[in-house]
Amino acid sequence: MKPAAFEYARPADLAEACALLGELGDAAMPVAGGQSLVPMMSLRLTGFETLLDISRLDALKVVRDEETHVFIGAAVTHAMIEDGKVPDPAFGLMARVASKIAYRAVRNMGTIGGSVGLADPASDWPCCLLALGAEVVLAGAEGERVLGAGGFFLGPYETARDPAEIITGFRIPKLSAGARWGTFKVARKSGAFSDSLAIAVLTAEGEARVALTGTLDHAQLLPGASAALAAGDLAAVREAARAEVAQADPDADAYRLRCHVATVTRAAEEALTMEPRR
Amino acid sequence: MNAICLTLNGEELREQVEPREILADVLRDRLRLTGTHLGCEHGACGACTVTIDGVPARSCIVLAVMCDGKTVETIEGTRTDDIMNVIRRHFHEQHALQCGFCTPGMLMAARDIIARHQQPDEATVRRELSGQVCRCTGYMGIVAAIQSAAAELHPAAASAVCANS
Numbered sequence: 001m002k003p004a005a006f007e008y009a010r011p012a013d014l015a016e017a018c019a020l021l022g023e024l025g026d027a028a029m030p031v032a033g034g035q036s037l038v039p040m041m042s043l044r045l046t047g048f049e050t051l052l053d054i055s056r057l058d059a060l061k062v063v064r065d066e067e068t069h070v071f072i073g074a075a076v077t078h079a080m081i082e083d084g085k086v087p088d089p090a091f092g093l094m095a096r097v098a099s100k101i102a103y104r105a106v107r108n109m110g111t112i113g114g115s116v117g118l119a120d121p122a123s124d125w126p127c128c129l130l131a132l133g134a135e136v137v138l139a140g141a142e143g144e145r146v147l148g149a150g151g152f153f154l155g156p157y158e159t160a161r162d163p164a165e166i167i168t169g170f171r172i173p174k175l176s177a178g179a180r181w182g183t184f185k186v187a188r189k190s191g192a193f194s195d196s197l198a199i200a201v202l203t204a205e206g207e208a209r210v211a212l213t214g215t216l217d218h219a220q221l222l223p224g225a226s227a228a229l230a231a232g233d234l235a236a237v238r239e240a241a242r243a244e245v246a247q248a249d250p251d252a253d254a255y256r257l258r259c260h261v262a263t264v265t266r267a268a269e270e271a272l273t274m275e276p277r278r
Numbered sequence: 279m280n281a282i283c284l285t286l287n288g289e290e291l292r293e294q295v296e297p298r299e300i301l302a303d304v305l306r307d308r309l310r311l312t313g314t315h316l317g318c319e320h321g322a323c324g325a326c327t328v329t330i331d332g333v334p335a336r337s338c339i340v341l342a343v344m345c346d347g348k349t350v351e352t353i354e355g356t357r358t359d360d361i362m363n364v365i366r367r368h369f370h371e372q373h374a375l376q377c378g379f380c381t382p383g384m385l386m387a388a389r390d391i392i393a394r395h396q397q398p399d400e401a402t403v404r405r406e407l408s409g410q411v412c413r414c415t416g417y418m419g420i421v422a423a424i425q426s427a428a429a430e431l432h433p434a435a436a437s438a439v440c441a442n443s
Contacts, residue, residue, distance in 0.1 A: 002319070008280055008297035008343050031344075038339045039320040042300065051297065053344055079333070103409025104390065105327050105334040190408040 002042035007050040014059040014139055017166055021052060022141035026163035030054045032075050035102070035110035036118050059139075060113065060168055063087065071137075073169040074113020082107060089174040090132055090201070091277035093181045097128045097199070103191045113167045119218065121156045122193035124185075126219035130211035131181075131199040134172040140165040153218040177278045178204030182270025184263040186214070195256065198263035200229055200271040208271075210237070212264060215256055216249045222264065229268045237268040282346040287311075287355030295342045302326045302337035305352060313353035313382050317411065324410035327383040328352050334390045353382035362389055365427040372423035376414035384410050384420055392428045396435035400425065 009028075011017035021028055028050040031037055040046045054060060060075035063086045070089040072081070080086055082098035101107055101115075101124050115125045116136065129136075129149040136152050138145045138161060145165065152160050161167060175181075185197040196214035208230035213219035224240030238261060245252070245260035252260070279294040286309070295304060302319075305311045305328070314337055317323035321339040328337045329351045337352075356362040365388050368374070375381045384407075391398055391406045398406070403421045412420060428435075 002300060003298040005296065005298055008341075034341065034344065035321065035336075035339055038300075038341060041298075042320060042339070051341075055344065102321075103324065104406060105324065105336050105387070105409060106321060106339075108333040109330070109335050109340065190405060 002044075003038070004041070004044065004047045006041075006048055008053065009050055010053040010056070014057055014166070014168070017052060017054055017057060018139055018141050018164070021166060022164045024050055024052075028052050028163075030117070030166050032060070032114045033077065033110040035106045035114070036120060036123075037114070054166060055111075060166075062169065069171045069173055071169055071171055072112060074117075074167045075111050076113075076169075078102075078107035078110050078112065078115075079104065081112065089172040090181060091175060091179060093132070093183070093199070093201070094128065094172075096183060097124050100124065100185055100190075106191075113169065116152075116170070117159065117161060117167050119153055119157050119159045120193065121216055121218050122195075122197075122214050124194070124197060124213075126153050127197050127199050127211045127213040129170060129172070130219055130221050131201045131209045132172050132175075133201075133209060134170050136161075136170060137168050138162075138165040139168045144168075146171065150221065153220070155217050158218070175201070175277065176204045178276040180271045180274040180276055182267040182272075182274060184266035184270070186259050186263055196259045196263040198260070198267040200225075200264075200267040202229060202271045204276070206230060210241075210264060210268060212245065212248060212260060214249075214260065214263075215252060220248055222248070225264055225268065229271065232272060234265065234269055234272060238265045241265060280343050280346075282343055284345055284347075285349040287351055293342075297341065297343045299342045300338060301328070301340040301342045301345055301350070304342040305337060305350075311352050311354050315379055315382055317379070322409075322411070323380075324383040324387060325380050327386040327410070329386065329390075334386055353385060356385070356389075359389075361392075361431060364431055365389055365392070365423070368423040368427035368430070369420070372419045372426060374416065374419040374423035376412075376416045380410060380412045380414075384412070388420075388424045388427065391424060392431055395428070396432045397428050398425065 029048040030052045032055040062073040064071040065087040078098045180202045183199045187194045200210045210225040222244045228236035241264040284291045315325040317325035326338040
Protein backbone atom coordinates (compact mmCIF):
# COMPACT_ATOMS: atom_id res chain seq x y z
CA MET A 1 0.00 0.00 0.00
CA LYS A 2 2.16 2.79 -1.27
CA PRO A 3 -0.23 5.72 -1.74
CA ALA A 4 -1.55 7.49 1.35
CA ALA A 5 -5.08 6.44 2.25
CA PHE A 6 -7.94 7.98 0.26
CA GLU A 7 -11.62 7.45 -0.38
CA TYR A 8 -12.82 6.00 -3.66
CA ALA A 9 -15.99 7.03 -5.46
CA ARG A 10 -17.35 5.76 -8.75
CA PRO A 11 -20.19 8.02 -9.87
CA ALA A 12 -22.74 6.42 -12.19
CA ASP A 13 -22.95 9.28 -14.69
CA LEU A 14 -21.42 12.64 -15.57
CA ALA A 15 -24.05 14.64 -13.65
CA GLU A 16 -23.33 12.70 -10.47
CA ALA A 17 -19.58 13.07 -11.06
CA CYS A 18 -19.89 16.86 -11.48
CA ALA A 19 -22.11 17.17 -8.41
CA LEU A 20 -19.66 15.17 -6.31
CA LEU A 21 -16.69 17.11 -7.58
CA GLY A 22 -18.53 20.39 -6.96
CA GLU A 23 -19.03 19.31 -3.36
CA LEU A 24 -15.49 18.04 -2.75
CA GLY A 25 -13.55 20.63 -4.78
CA ASP A 26 -9.78 20.22 -4.91
CA ALA A 27 -9.79 17.57 -2.16
CA ALA A 28 -10.92 15.21 -4.92
CA MET A 29 -9.24 14.27 -8.17
CA PRO A 30 -10.86 12.59 -11.17
CA VAL A 31 -8.98 9.51 -12.41
CA ALA A 32 -9.44 7.57 -15.64
CA GLY A 33 -6.42 5.47 -16.67
CA GLY A 34 -4.34 6.58 -13.72
CA GLN A 35 -1.12 5.74 -15.55
CA SER A 36 0.65 8.88 -14.32
CA LEU A 37 -1.53 9.74 -11.35
CA VAL A 38 -1.28 6.37 -9.59
CA PRO A 39 2.55 6.17 -9.71
CA MET A 40 2.72 9.81 -8.57
CA MET A 41 0.50 8.91 -5.63
CA SER A 42 2.60 5.80 -4.93
CA LEU A 43 5.72 7.96 -4.87
CA ARG A 44 3.78 10.37 -2.62
CA LEU A 45 4.41 13.21 -5.01
CA THR A 46 0.72 13.96 -4.78
CA GLY A 47 -2.30 12.83 -2.81
CA PHE A 48 -6.04 13.44 -2.53
CA GLU A 49 -8.76 12.77 0.00
CA THR A 50 -10.96 11.22 -2.67
CA LEU A 51 -10.33 9.68 -6.08
CA LEU A 52 -13.27 9.97 -8.41
CA ASP A 53 -13.20 7.08 -10.88
CA ILE A 54 -14.58 8.49 -14.13
CA SER A 55 -13.07 5.77 -16.35
CA ARG A 56 -16.43 4.08 -16.97
CA LEU A 57 -18.54 7.12 -17.80
CA ASP A 58 -20.07 6.65 -21.25
CA ALA A 59 -20.27 10.43 -21.70
CA LEU A 60 -16.45 10.53 -21.78
CA LYS A 61 -16.15 7.80 -24.42
CA VAL A 62 -18.11 9.67 -27.06
CA VAL A 63 -16.43 10.13 -30.43
CA ARG A 64 -18.08 12.26 -33.11
CA ASP A 65 -16.96 12.79 -36.69
CA GLU A 66 -18.53 16.18 -37.44
CA GLU A 67 -18.36 18.26 -40.59
CA THR A 68 -15.52 20.53 -39.52
CA HIS A 69 -14.32 18.89 -36.31
CA VAL A 70 -13.66 15.58 -34.68
CA PHE A 71 -14.77 15.29 -31.05
CA ILE A 72 -12.71 12.82 -29.04
CA GLY A 73 -13.99 11.92 -25.58
CA ALA A 74 -11.64 12.33 -22.65
CA ALA A 75 -11.67 8.63 -21.72
CA VAL A 76 -10.48 7.48 -25.16
CA THR A 77 -7.21 5.61 -24.65
CA HIS A 78 -3.90 6.31 -26.37
CA ALA A 79 -4.06 2.77 -27.83
CA MET A 80 -7.44 3.45 -29.47
CA ILE A 81 -5.99 6.52 -31.17
CA GLU A 82 -2.81 4.62 -32.11
CA ASP A 83 -4.87 1.84 -33.70
CA GLY A 84 -7.06 4.24 -35.69
CA LYS A 85 -10.20 3.20 -33.79
CA VAL A 86 -11.29 6.84 -33.63
CA PRO A 87 -11.34 9.24 -36.61
CA ASP A 88 -8.09 11.17 -36.96
CA PRO A 89 -8.70 14.84 -37.82
CA ALA A 90 -5.11 15.21 -38.98
CA PHE A 91 -4.38 12.43 -41.46
CA GLY A 92 -2.47 10.19 -39.07
CA LEU A 93 -0.74 12.78 -36.90
CA MET A 94 -2.64 11.78 -33.77
CA ALA A 95 -1.97 8.06 -34.36
CA ARG A 96 1.72 8.85 -34.74
CA VAL A 97 1.81 10.91 -31.54
CA ALA A 98 -0.13 8.23 -29.64
CA SER A 99 2.25 5.48 -30.75
CA LYS A 100 5.17 7.26 -29.10
CA ILE A 101 3.57 7.69 -25.68
CA ALA A 102 5.15 5.42 -23.06
CA TYR A 103 4.60 1.69 -23.77
CA ARG A 104 1.71 -0.33 -25.15
CA ALA A 105 0.64 -1.63 -21.73
CA VAL A 106 0.43 1.99 -20.55
CA ARG A 107 -1.30 3.16 -23.75
CA ASN A 108 -3.99 0.49 -23.22
CA MET A 109 -5.02 2.16 -19.95
CA GLY A 110 -3.97 5.80 -20.25
CA THR A 111 -6.42 8.33 -21.69
CA ILE A 112 -6.08 11.55 -23.67
CA GLY A 113 -8.20 13.42 -21.11
CA GLY A 114 -6.09 12.20 -18.22
CA SER A 115 -2.89 13.25 -19.95
CA VAL A 116 -4.26 16.73 -20.69
CA GLY A 117 -5.81 17.11 -17.24
CA LEU A 118 -2.59 16.21 -15.44
CA ALA A 119 -0.61 18.48 -17.80
CA ASP A 120 2.81 16.99 -17.21
CA PRO A 121 5.10 19.45 -19.05
CA ALA A 122 6.75 16.59 -20.96
CA SER A 123 3.53 14.86 -22.06
CA ASP A 124 2.58 14.59 -25.70
CA TRP A 125 -1.11 15.51 -26.06
CA PRO A 126 -0.93 19.14 -24.87
CA CYS A 127 1.66 19.86 -27.56
CA CYS A 128 -0.37 18.02 -30.22
CA LEU A 129 -3.65 19.75 -29.33
CA LEU A 130 -1.93 23.15 -29.48
CA ALA A 131 -0.49 22.37 -32.91
CA LEU A 132 -3.94 21.30 -34.11
CA GLY A 133 -5.70 24.38 -32.68
CA ALA A 134 -8.02 22.19 -30.62
CA GLU A 135 -10.49 23.13 -27.91
CA VAL A 136 -10.94 21.54 -24.49
CA VAL A 137 -14.53 20.84 -23.44
CA LEU A 138 -15.23 20.87 -19.70
CA ALA A 139 -18.31 19.96 -17.69
CA GLY A 140 -19.14 21.41 -14.30
CA ALA A 141 -22.14 21.82 -12.03
CA GLU A 142 -22.97 25.03 -13.96
CA GLY A 143 -22.85 23.38 -17.37
CA GLU A 144 -20.36 23.16 -20.21
CA ARG A 145 -17.33 25.36 -20.90
CA VAL A 146 -15.14 25.33 -24.00
CA LEU A 147 -11.58 26.66 -23.82
CA GLY A 148 -8.99 26.95 -26.55
CA ALA A 149 -5.95 24.73 -25.96
CA GLY A 150 -3.87 27.90 -26.24
CA GLY A 151 -5.13 29.26 -22.93
CA PHE A 152 -5.54 25.93 -21.16
CA PHE A 153 -1.99 25.05 -20.14
CA LEU A 154 -0.72 27.41 -17.47
CA GLY A 155 2.29 25.69 -15.92
CA PRO A 156 3.65 22.34 -14.76
CA TYR A 157 0.60 20.26 -13.77
CA GLU A 158 -1.43 23.45 -13.89
CA THR A 159 -4.36 24.08 -16.22
CA ALA A 160 -7.38 26.36 -16.51
CA ARG A 161 -9.62 23.50 -15.38
CA ASP A 162 -11.54 24.46 -12.26
CA PRO A 163 -11.12 21.78 -9.55
CA ALA A 164 -14.88 21.20 -9.78
CA GLU A 165 -14.80 20.55 -13.54
CA ILE A 166 -14.26 17.38 -15.55
CA ILE A 167 -12.71 17.38 -19.02
CA THR A 168 -15.27 15.65 -21.25
CA GLY A 169 -13.30 15.75 -24.49
CA PHE A 170 -11.65 17.70 -27.26
CA ARG A 171 -12.98 19.48 -30.34
CA ILE A 172 -10.28 19.19 -32.93
CA PRO A 173 -10.58 20.99 -36.29
CA LYS A 174 -10.22 18.66 -39.26
CA LEU A 175 -7.31 19.45 -41.53
CA SER A 176 -8.40 19.77 -45.15
CA ALA A 177 -6.82 17.75 -47.94
CA GLY A 178 -3.40 19.11 -48.79
CA ALA A 179 -2.33 19.64 -45.18
CA ARG A 180 1.09 18.53 -44.01
CA TRP A 181 2.60 17.90 -40.59
CA GLY A 182 5.78 16.82 -38.90
CA THR A 183 6.85 15.76 -35.44
CA PHE A 184 10.14 15.03 -33.73
CA LYS A 185 10.74 13.80 -30.20
CA VAL A 186 13.94 13.42 -28.20
CA ALA A 187 13.79 11.16 -25.13
CA ARG A 188 16.49 9.28 -23.24
CA LYS A 189 14.88 6.01 -24.30
CA SER A 190 11.85 5.10 -26.37
CA GLY A 191 8.78 5.48 -24.18
CA ALA A 192 10.36 7.84 -21.68
CA PHE A 193 9.00 11.36 -21.17
CA SER A 194 10.49 13.67 -23.77
CA ASP A 195 13.34 16.11 -23.28
CA SER A 196 11.91 17.88 -26.27
CA LEU A 197 8.92 17.30 -28.51
CA ALA A 198 7.97 19.55 -31.42
CA ILE A 199 4.89 19.20 -33.61
CA ALA A 200 4.44 21.29 -36.76
CA VAL A 201 1.21 21.58 -38.73
CA LEU A 202 0.91 23.31 -42.08
CA THR A 203 -2.69 23.57 -43.25
CA ALA A 204 -3.83 23.47 -46.87
CA GLU A 205 -4.95 27.08 -46.39
CA GLY A 206 -1.36 28.12 -45.63
CA GLU A 207 -1.71 28.53 -41.87
CA ALA A 208 1.08 27.05 -39.72
CA ARG A 209 1.38 26.13 -36.06
CA VAL A 210 4.53 24.89 -34.36
CA ALA A 211 4.18 23.67 -30.76
CA LEU A 212 6.97 22.70 -28.40
CA THR A 213 7.10 20.86 -25.09
CA GLY A 214 9.51 18.83 -22.96
CA THR A 215 11.64 20.65 -20.43
CA LEU A 216 9.50 23.82 -20.67
CA ASP A 217 7.00 24.85 -17.98
CA HIS A 218 4.21 23.77 -20.26
CA ALA A 219 3.56 23.11 -23.94
CA GLN A 220 3.49 26.30 -25.97
CA LEU A 221 3.09 27.60 -29.51
CA LEU A 222 6.09 29.30 -31.14
CA PRO A 223 4.62 32.18 -33.18
CA GLY A 224 7.90 33.11 -34.91
CA ALA A 225 8.70 29.56 -35.99
CA SER A 226 5.07 29.12 -37.03
CA ALA A 227 5.21 32.23 -39.28
CA ALA A 228 8.48 31.04 -40.82
CA LEU A 229 6.95 27.62 -41.48
CA ALA A 230 3.93 29.25 -43.15
CA ALA A 231 6.42 31.06 -45.40
CA GLY A 232 8.08 27.73 -46.20
CA ASP A 233 11.49 28.98 -45.04
CA LEU A 234 13.29 26.28 -43.02
CA ALA A 235 16.34 28.46 -42.27
CA ALA A 236 14.01 31.10 -40.85
CA VAL A 237 12.25 28.43 -38.74
CA ARG A 238 15.61 27.56 -37.19
CA GLU A 239 16.48 31.23 -36.58
CA ALA A 240 13.09 31.97 -35.01
CA ALA A 241 13.30 28.82 -32.89
CA ARG A 242 16.69 29.88 -31.50
CA ALA A 243 15.21 33.07 -30.08
CA GLU A 244 11.90 31.51 -29.02
CA VAL A 245 13.21 28.43 -27.20
CA ALA A 246 15.54 30.57 -25.09
CA GLN A 247 12.45 32.45 -23.93
CA ALA A 248 10.27 29.36 -23.60
CA ASP A 249 12.86 27.43 -21.54
CA PRO A 250 14.86 30.09 -19.67
CA ASP A 251 16.65 27.53 -17.44
CA ALA A 252 17.90 25.50 -20.39
CA ASP A 253 21.59 24.78 -20.79
CA ALA A 254 23.29 24.73 -24.19
CA TYR A 255 22.35 21.08 -24.82
CA ARG A 256 18.67 21.60 -24.07
CA LEU A 257 18.52 24.70 -26.27
CA ARG A 258 20.14 22.86 -29.19
CA CYS A 259 17.83 19.93 -28.57
CA HIS A 260 14.71 22.15 -28.79
CA VAL A 261 15.98 23.96 -31.91
CA ALA A 262 16.69 20.58 -33.51
CA THR A 263 13.25 19.11 -32.77
CA VAL A 264 11.50 22.26 -34.02
CA THR A 265 13.59 22.30 -37.20
CA ARG A 266 13.12 18.59 -37.89
CA ALA A 267 9.36 18.73 -37.28
CA ALA A 268 9.12 21.71 -39.66
CA GLU A 269 11.34 19.94 -42.20
CA GLU A 270 9.12 16.86 -42.15
CA ALA A 271 6.05 19.07 -42.67
CA LEU A 272 7.67 20.90 -45.58
CA THR A 273 8.86 17.76 -47.33
CA MET A 274 5.82 15.58 -46.66
CA GLU A 275 3.53 14.65 -49.55
CA PRO A 276 0.37 16.70 -48.97
CA ARG A 277 -2.16 14.51 -47.15
CA ARG A 278 -5.47 13.53 -48.71
CA MET B 279 -12.67 -1.30 2.58
CA ASN B 280 -14.36 -1.76 -0.79
CA ALA B 281 -15.76 -5.03 -2.10
CA ILE B 282 -14.50 -5.97 -5.54
CA CYS B 283 -15.39 -8.82 -7.84
CA LEU B 284 -12.86 -10.02 -10.39
CA THR B 285 -12.63 -12.79 -12.92
CA LEU B 286 -9.07 -13.82 -12.16
CA ASN B 287 -7.49 -16.49 -14.33
CA GLY B 288 -10.93 -17.75 -15.26
CA GLU B 289 -12.35 -17.87 -11.74
CA GLU B 290 -14.74 -15.53 -10.00
CA LEU B 291 -13.13 -13.86 -7.03
CA ARG B 292 -14.56 -11.62 -4.34
CA GLU B 293 -12.16 -9.60 -2.24
CA GLN B 294 -12.23 -6.67 0.17
CA VAL B 295 -9.59 -4.08 -0.70
CA GLU B 296 -8.56 -0.67 0.52
CA PRO B 297 -8.83 1.90 -2.28
CA ARG B 298 -5.09 2.53 -2.09
CA GLU B 299 -4.12 -1.09 -2.70
CA ILE B 300 -2.20 -1.64 -5.92
CA LEU B 301 -3.34 -4.57 -8.10
CA ALA B 302 0.15 -6.15 -8.13
CA ASP B 303 0.28 -6.15 -4.32
CA VAL B 304 -3.14 -7.78 -4.06
CA LEU B 305 -2.12 -10.44 -6.60
CA ARG B 306 1.19 -11.21 -4.92
CA ASP B 307 0.73 -10.62 -1.20
CA ARG B 308 -2.85 -11.60 -0.75
CA LEU B 309 -3.58 -14.10 -3.49
CA ARG B 310 -0.03 -15.52 -3.57
CA LEU B 311 0.15 -15.25 -7.36
CA THR B 312 3.85 -14.47 -7.20
CA GLY B 313 4.48 -15.08 -10.91
CA THR B 314 3.68 -11.40 -11.39
CA HIS B 315 7.01 -9.77 -10.54
CA LEU B 316 7.56 -6.29 -9.16
CA GLY B 317 10.65 -4.45 -10.36
CA CYS B 318 10.44 -0.68 -10.51
CA GLU B 319 6.92 -0.37 -9.06
CA HIS B 320 6.22 2.78 -11.08
CA GLY B 321 5.38 1.55 -14.55
CA ALA B 322 8.79 1.65 -16.20
CA CYS B 323 10.16 -1.93 -16.20
CA GLY B 324 7.24 -4.10 -17.35
CA ALA B 325 7.94 -7.07 -15.04
CA CYS B 326 4.42 -6.83 -13.53
CA THR B 327 2.57 -6.92 -16.88
CA VAL B 328 -0.79 -8.77 -16.70
CA THR B 329 -3.84 -8.49 -18.91
CA ILE B 330 -6.95 -6.57 -17.89
CA ASP B 331 -10.01 -7.28 -20.05
CA GLY B 332 -7.68 -8.98 -22.52
CA VAL B 333 -5.07 -6.28 -23.04
CA PRO B 334 -1.69 -5.89 -21.34
CA ALA B 335 -1.49 -3.48 -18.41
CA ARG B 336 1.02 -2.78 -15.67
CA SER B 337 -0.36 -4.14 -12.44
CA CYS B 338 1.98 -1.92 -10.37
CA ILE B 339 0.24 1.29 -11.47
CA VAL B 340 -3.35 0.06 -11.41
CA LEU B 341 -5.54 0.28 -8.32
CA ALA B 342 -7.22 -3.05 -7.49
CA VAL B 343 -10.45 -1.23 -6.68
CA MET B 344 -10.60 0.10 -10.25
CA CYS B 345 -10.55 -3.49 -11.58
CA ASP B 346 -13.92 -4.30 -10.01
CA GLY B 347 -15.96 -6.29 -12.53
CA LYS B 348 -13.02 -6.78 -14.86
CA THR B 349 -11.19 -9.85 -16.12
CA VAL B 350 -7.56 -10.15 -15.04
CA GLU B 351 -5.10 -12.75 -16.26
CA THR B 352 -1.69 -13.31 -14.70
CA ILE B 353 1.12 -15.52 -15.96
CA GLU B 354 -0.31 -18.37 -13.82
CA GLY B 355 -3.51 -18.18 -15.86
CA THR B 356 -1.68 -18.85 -19.12
CA ARG B 357 -0.66 -22.44 -18.28
CA THR B 358 -3.37 -23.87 -20.50
CA ASP B 359 -3.11 -21.21 -23.22
CA ASP B 360 -1.95 -22.98 -26.40
CA ILE B 361 -0.46 -19.80 -27.86
CA MET B 362 1.47 -19.00 -24.71
CA ASN B 363 2.79 -22.57 -24.59
CA VAL B 364 4.23 -22.17 -28.09
CA ILE B 365 5.85 -18.87 -27.04
CA ARG B 366 7.21 -20.50 -23.87
CA ARG B 367 8.78 -23.31 -25.92
CA HIS B 368 10.50 -20.78 -28.17
CA PHE B 369 11.76 -18.85 -25.11
CA HIS B 370 13.27 -22.16 -23.94
CA GLU B 371 14.79 -23.07 -27.29
CA GLN B 372 16.21 -19.59 -27.94
CA HIS B 373 17.65 -19.21 -24.42
CA ALA B 374 15.42 -16.19 -23.92
CA LEU B 375 15.84 -16.07 -20.17
CA GLN B 376 18.75 -15.92 -17.81
CA CYS B 377 17.66 -14.99 -14.27
CA GLY B 378 13.99 -15.15 -15.26
CA PHE B 379 12.86 -12.07 -13.35
CA CYS B 380 11.54 -10.24 -16.42
CA THR B 381 10.17 -13.41 -18.07
CA PRO B 382 6.52 -13.30 -16.91
CA GLY B 383 6.18 -9.74 -18.20
CA MET B 384 8.11 -10.60 -21.37
CA LEU B 385 5.73 -13.50 -22.10
CA MET B 386 2.64 -11.34 -21.54
CA ALA B 387 4.08 -8.68 -23.85
CA ALA B 388 5.23 -11.28 -26.42
CA ARG B 389 1.75 -12.75 -26.81
CA ASP B 390 0.32 -9.27 -27.40
CA ILE B 391 3.05 -8.34 -29.91
CA ILE B 392 2.40 -11.51 -31.91
CA ALA B 393 -1.39 -10.99 -31.78
CA ARG B 394 -1.14 -7.41 -33.07
CA HIS B 395 1.71 -7.76 -35.56
CA GLN B 396 1.29 -11.38 -36.72
CA GLN B 397 4.83 -11.60 -38.16
CA PRO B 398 6.81 -8.70 -36.67
CA ASP B 399 10.26 -7.83 -37.99
CA GLU B 400 13.14 -7.37 -35.57
CA ALA B 401 12.81 -3.57 -35.40
CA THR B 402 9.12 -3.90 -34.50
CA VAL B 403 9.80 -6.45 -31.77
CA ARG B 404 12.55 -4.27 -30.30
CA ARG B 405 10.38 -1.14 -30.39
CA GLU B 406 7.46 -2.99 -28.79
CA LEU B 407 9.76 -4.42 -26.11
CA SER B 408 11.13 -1.03 -25.14
CA GLY B 409 8.90 -1.06 -22.08
CA GLN B 410 10.07 -4.50 -20.91
CA VAL B 411 13.44 -4.30 -19.18
CA CYS B 412 15.74 -7.35 -18.98
CA ARG B 413 18.58 -6.43 -16.65
CA CYS B 414 20.53 -9.52 -17.74
CA THR B 415 20.39 -7.75 -21.14
CA GLY B 416 19.30 -10.99 -22.78
CA TYR B 417 17.39 -9.25 -25.55
CA MET B 418 18.96 -11.18 -28.45
CA GLY B 419 17.34 -14.43 -27.32
CA ILE B 420 14.05 -12.75 -26.38
CA VAL B 421 13.69 -11.05 -29.77
CA ALA B 422 14.62 -14.28 -31.57
CA ALA B 423 12.11 -16.27 -29.50
CA ILE B 424 9.26 -13.85 -30.27
CA GLN B 425 10.08 -13.88 -33.98
CA SER B 426 10.34 -17.66 -34.21
CA ALA B 427 7.16 -18.15 -32.15
CA ALA B 428 5.37 -15.69 -34.47
CA ALA B 429 6.58 -17.64 -37.51
CA GLU B 430 5.18 -20.88 -36.06
CA LEU B 431 1.90 -19.28 -34.95
CA HIS B 432 1.25 -17.28 -38.11
CA PRO B 433 2.82 -19.23 -41.01
CA ALA B 434 0.43 -17.59 -43.49
CA ALA B 435 1.64 -14.13 -42.45
CA ALA B 436 5.22 -15.36 -42.83
CA SER B 437 4.68 -16.53 -46.39
CA ALA B 438 2.86 -13.29 -47.22
CA VAL B 439 5.94 -11.37 -46.07
CA CYS B 440 8.15 -13.61 -48.26
CA ALA B 441 5.85 -13.17 -51.24
CA ASN B 442 6.02 -9.41 -50.89
CA SER B 443 9.78 -9.22 -50.61
